[in-house]
Amino acid sequence: MEEVIRLGRYSKEGRTPMKVRMRSQVAAEEIMARKGKLADDIEHKDIWINRDMNLEGREKEKMVRSEGKEKNEKRTEIEKKNLYWRVLDMRLKKWYLRKEEEVVEEARN
Numbered sequence: 001m002e003e004v005i006r007l008g009r010y011s012k013e014g015r016t017p018m019k020v021r022m023r024s025q026v027a028a029e030e031i032m033a034r035k036g037k038l039a040d041d042i043e044h045k046d047i048w049i050n051r052d053m054n055l056e057g058r059e060k061e062k063m064v065r066s067e068g069k070e071k072n073e074k075r076t077e078i079e080k081k082n083l084y085w086r087v088l089d090m091r092l093k094k095w096y097l098r099k100e101e102e103v104v105e106e107a108r109n
Contacts, residue, residue, distance in 0.1 A: 001021060001022060002021045002023045004018055004020050004021075005020040005021075015046075019052065032049070
């Protein structure tokens, strides 16, 4: 890390956003690639990592999120359940493929 900046006032709860500047793009890419593992770790479940975006990028993301919410509100309960199971199935496939890669890599070493 090159620099860490707190973006808000200090709070006892520790939920203040922080900006972290990395020394290299490679280090930043590694962190972004592994950020999904934080969701699996109970101790660090409240930590969120996002890329810094300019105003245009934030507005675009906000628009996409609002469109997604509108589409989700229009779905029936059955459609919502089917979507949930498709997403879960996709995540399980990714997890399984990652585990297979780890086994192959361990076998090589």
